[in-house]
Amino acid sequence: MGRFQSVLRNPDDVFFQTEGIPTKGVKTNDQFETENCSVRFIRKDHVLQVIADPSSTPIQRIKLRWKGDFSFIKTILKDAWCVANGDLSWNPTRPEDPLPWYFMAYDGECTHGYGVRTGCNAFCFWQVDTMGLSLWMDIRNGGDGVILKEPLLCAEICQREGSMEENAFNASQAFCSIMCPKPNLPTRPIFGLNNWYYAYGHITRESVLHDALLCSELAIHCKHKPYMVIDEGWEIAKDDHYNGGPFIPSQKMGDMTVLAEQIEKTGAIPGIWVRPMLTVEQFPEECYHPAKTGEGKGRFLDVTNEDVLLYISAFISRLVEQGYKMIKHDFTCPDFMGSGFMTHRLAKSGWHFHDRSVTNAQILKNLYQVIQDAAHDSYIIGCNTYNHLAAGIHQIQRSGVDTSGRVWEITRKNGINTMAFRLYQNNRFFRADADCPAFTEKVSPELNMRFLELACKSGAAIFASIKPDLLSKDYLIRARDAFTQADSPCGIEPLDWQYTSCPARYSAQGKVLNYDWYTPNDGVTMFHTWTQEE
Secondary structure, three states: OOOOOOOOOOOOEEEEEOOOOOEEOEEEOOEEEOOOOEEEEEEEOOEEEEEEOOOOOOEOEEEEEEEOOOOOOOEEEEOOOOOEOOOOOEEOOOOOOOEEOEEEEEOOOOEEEEEEOOOOOOEEEEEEEOOEEEEEEEOOEOOEOEOOOOOEEEEEEEEEOOOOOOOHHHHHHHHHHHHOOOOOOOOOOOEEEEOHHHHOOOOOHHHHHHHHHHHHHHOOOOOOOOEEEEOOOOEOOOEOOEOOEOOOEOOOOOOHHHHHHHHHHHOOEEEEEEOOOEEOOOOOHHHEOOOOOEEOOEEEEOOOOHHHHHHHHHHHHHHHHOOOOEEEEEOHHHHHHOOOOOOOOOOOOOOOOOOOOOOHHHHHHHHHHHHHHHHOOOEEEEEOOOHHHHOOOOOEEEOEOOOOOOOHHHHHHHHHHHHHHHHHHEOOOEEEEOOOOEEOOOOOHHHHHHHHHHHHHHOOEEEEEEOOOOOOHHHHHHHHHHHHHHHOOOOOEEOOOOOOOOOOEEEEOOEEEEOOOOOOOOOOOOOOOOOOOO
């Protein structure tokens, strides 16, 4: 039986999709071309560069196909486009299944990696079958094809052959370091509180300061100060149907500079949430998104417009000047694409930005860099950002969709699954953030405390949401001890992640830790239909 197959060679076939059915390219040396499109391949520094040449014909996607015996692959671990949806797991190969960015392949003894380097200029996904490997590169502009005016480095293909001396987790960590050779990492542990999952936007100046005091009390034995992140609900235009700009405070929040100073006086570090691409502010028509008109009373912005980028840069810088040392920016995935963001289709067809010479990936990377530059020395958390594009730019990245202060099963599905299955990215792409253990009267404090304690050992970023005056003295002591651990994490590794989507066994400092994510049932919804509560 064959084993590892290299893809660092010219593919056997190349297809170009301009409109409708893809057209097969004709091979000439290291180039494949049709009448209107061409792509070249350059082997360089252990990667295969894929370069699309200028074309007056709008190109939507390029498909590469390597033929070979890939029946050695027994199970596959895929990633997600952006935040994972609680569905990461090792599975058998499914030829029709799109594998965003990269995948890990287990052959029964060794774990191999196939992918593209972070910071690519295309949205890339793989497909695996027993007879070959395919890579799709989506280089659209909006939902239509890009019109290239200069050569485009679509992606740098990379791979890693595993060995029997390592397990799947260590192999995945090593491959992440190959995909992202220059991550932008925090220089300190990242932990603290976030008020979203108990307040859900119903916050005041007083509630923020109450949370900041608790945050500082829990970190009393820590060398590093904790972060107190003010989530959605502080902005002036917020209501039940709208959560965008302008990002100036409502009357109940008051002066944000003074509030940041007051948070600092408690011993915590101020952080704050924003949604950059949605606002009720008035702009010239050319500044609005060409395909996504609005949500609630606001409209979405076109981040290819320089005036829009200046606007976003200005309010990020203003928040930093007001004293906020951590900026959490949200929703650029759905707000940019004009549709959902969880499928390989990404954007709906039939629209494009004013400048059609750049790809969606290039536009988003530029947006993320503008936000990062505006933050200066403050840390950026990307939430609902495309992880493979944000890696190397942002220091911290939300790994999964929301946990819950209402239903434990949602936290278990999204929080535990995401923490375990994206932990190997931690400190290789960015500092991973599996979202919040949420302490309210509707969910089990014991189960959330287990989540908090494990996450604090992991070395990943961790924030908790704790409803005021809810926790007993014993739970407060455990939360304080967990923060102390987060200040000096030991690191963890999932041991049963190849056999379940909700790992319960972990190693930490040579010890095996076992977690029960199902009992006790105090405050736990034991069956949830995923319809009404969130």
